[in-house]
Amino acid sequence: GENVEQHPSTLSVQEGDSAVIKCTYSDSASNYFPWYKQELGKRPQLIIDIRSNVGEKKDQRIAVTLNKTAKHFSLHITETQPEDSAVYFCAASNLFGQGNLIFGKGTKLSVKP
Amino acid sequence: ETGVTQTPRHLVMGMTNKKSLKCEQHLGHNAMYWYKQSAKKPLELMFVYSLEERVENNSVPSRFSPECPNSSHLFLHLHTLQPEDSALYLCASSQEPGTGVPYEQYFGPGTRLTVT
Numbered sequence: 001g002e003n004v005e006q007h008p009s010t011l012s013v014q015e016g017d018s019a020v021i022k023c024t025y026s027d028s029a030s031n032y033f034p035w036y037k038q039e040l041g042k043r044p045q046l047i048i049d050i051r052s053n054v055g056e057k058k059d060q061r062i063a064v065t066l067n068k069t070a071k072h073f074s075l076h077i078t079e080t081q082p083e084d085s086a087v088y089f090c091a092a093s094n095l096f097g098q099g100n101l102i103f104g105k106g107t108k109l110s111v112k113p
Numbered sequence: 114e115t116g117v118t119q120t121p122r123h124l125v126m127g128m129t130n131k132k133s134l135k136c137e138q139h140l141g142h143n144a145m146y147w148y149k150q151s152a153k154k155p156l157e158l159m160f161v162y163s164l165e166e167r168v169e170n171n172s173v174p175s176r177f178s179p180e181c182p183n184s185s186h187l188f189l190h191l192h193t194l195q196p197e198d199s200a201l202y203l204c205a206s207s208q209e210p211g212t213g214v215p216y217e218q219y220f221g222p223g224t225r226l227t228v229t
Binding site for chain 2: 032034036042043044045046049051087089093094095096097098099100101102103105106
């Protein structure tokens with residue numbers, strides 16, 4: 001089955017700096033890669049996703065890149081703000097298979113003002 | 114509260130107790146999920162129900178028993194739990210997975226379970 005590895009487990013940056021979180025997946029059949037954000041004491045929420053027919057997707061300060069050959073994808077946050085502090089989870093899924101999301105172990109991002 | 118709701122929000126139970134967690138979704142979805150969230154395994158999938166049928170059970174101990182009476186409700190029945198079962202239990206719902214269409218999982222607020 002699919003296995004998703006996520007790094008780093010913790011990341012601390014200064015406000016205004018960029019943050020990058022990386023994930024690798026094992027199943028070449030995976031074709032959908034969402035990212036969820038979980039603020040302290042709150043539920044995980046989808047922030048951005050990418051399908052395997054696209055190499056990059058951007059939404060304001062966040063972007064996701066995908067390298068199908070290397071089976072890895074990354075979340076990029078630019079101009080970080082304190083409200084970006086949260087745990088971020090990557091996930092992988094085969095939309096045409098069982099379709100379940102397999103999550104990484106999460107990255108705790110701290111943005112220091 | 115709209116979307117996905119869970120009750121109770123907090124639960125303390127002894128190892129010999131029997132209790133149930135409840136999840137309800139108001140989004141018209143036809144798939145529901147139970148996740149266990151702990152420090153060791155932050156988002157561990159336990160059960161998946163799609164169109165009210167269980168489609169996945171990731172080798173979860175039998176002391177956890179799910180029930181999905183309809184597409185809007187999901188229960189997790191608990192009995193003779195162990196202290197290591199203490200965790201946040203998250204329910205989620207989505208459109209049916211595996212149809213080729215990207216979908217978002219909507220999570221509930223979770224039930225914080227403590228087993229003493």
